[in-house]
Amino acid sequence: MNITERFKFFTQKADNIVISTHIIPDADGIGSEIALCLALRSQGKNAICVNEEPLLERYRYLDPDNTVISRSEYMSFYAEAEIDLFIVTDTNSLERIGDGMKAIALTAPSLLFIDHHPCPKEVMEENCIDTSKAATGELAGELIQSLGIPLNREMALPLYTAILIDTSSFRYPTVTGNTHRLIGSLMDTGVRPPHAYNMIYGTKKLTYMKLLGKVLASAHTTKDEKVAWLTLTEDLLEKFHVDTEDTLAFINHLLVLDNIKVALMFREMGAEIKVSLRSIGTVDVGIMARALGGGGHDHSAAAIIKGTLDSVIKTTVDKLHEMLLMTEAKELAKGHS
Structure with missing residues (x-):
């Protein structure tokens, strides 16, 4: 059937x-x-x-x-x-x-x-x-x-x-x-x-634009620019009076970066951090999210991790960057076999 x-x-x-x-x-x-x-x-x-x-x-x-x-x-x-x-x-x-x-x-x-x-x-x-x-x-x-x-x-x-x-x-x-x-x-x-x-x-308030600018200013990448990330704190949401739903697309701004493979956004939720993952389609971020205890699609996924923002960012970026490099090495080896 x-x-x-x-x-x-x-x-x-x-x-x-x-x-x-x-x-x-x-x-x-x-x-x-x-x-x-x-x-x-x-x-x-x-x-x-x-x-x-x-x-x-x-x-x-x-x-x-x-x-x-x-x-x-x-x-x-x-x-x-x-x-x-x-x-x-x-x-x-x-x-x-x-x-x-x-x-x-x-x-x-x-x-x-x-x-x-x-x-x-x-x-x-x-x-x-x-x-x-x-x-x-x-x-x-x-x-x-x-x-x-x-x-x-x-x-x-x-x-x-x-x-x-x-x-x-x-x-x-x-x-x-x-x-x-x-x-x-x-x-x-x-x-x-x-x-x-x-x-x-929706049409946006000026506060939305200011929050977006603030979040984009927090953008960082790994040295090879293959992994990029944004951070969104509870303080920022409260300061700019922006609904969380209106911030979901912030991460997509990273997908236009040169050399980008994996985009991340870390959002504070009390004692937990929501990690959103996106890719341009060449990297399966669903597998990466499952390694973090979450799940999703190959191009869009998420996980929720307990811990402080700084600690979760460091461990997550390091882990996903290592996974990315291992995946690329395997693909390269296949190409030479």
Whole structure:
């Protein structure tokens, strides 16, 4: 059974469907769940999106029909409702959707992950997971089309935004002709790229520009310039009154550097440091992130490490630079063999 057949099998036999995504959701998870919910409702399904926390105000424009509610709202109004199918978008682990949502998911007789992140083979074989897709939104769009459901603008804007965000405006190597063909279909519904871009990235305050300048001024590289990194402290976020969500793309500014192979951003989160990793596609940063206890794609990944900013930066940069040099040495040896 392929992915589209599996999706049809699970959704056709279900009437009451709950769709969720990971905690601290991004536009890919949110856009995918909204579009899937609207598509399934168009088939007469009783579908609803339920996340651990309420939808952030910055994403409200993607959900004019209020398909997304919080777990607390669900427990207040739907606690006794029967669930036939529980769908999770943009992750393949129940541990990532929050303890409360996990408890709800475990009451459903059927569970289906719709995702594009790497996972064990046995998980992939039982769900709708395709790591070749540029975004979960791309997969969600194709699954909707596989049911013969016409895309409308209400579905298309969340999907377009999902793909836009998860590809850093279509710059990652996972973007394919099929990605753009789906984008064409989404635009045919009336989605306008300038509007979609401005709505998700938003117009910025001067404080945002000043913070970006401050963070870029913290840029460092290894001597060979193959690894570059930025730092973002809690003090800076507080001083400039900038939402953390607005800083996620800061790291992409490093990808234009000469000789760059791996870009890093270290962000303080209390006693932990979030390490974001990016590459231009020639280095698998997913493997590097897993070596740090995290995970992700070959071009975009992350890990969370306990420790002080200075200590985490030093140990992480040293470790990843060594991994990079070892990988390059192996590739060079292959070329000479």
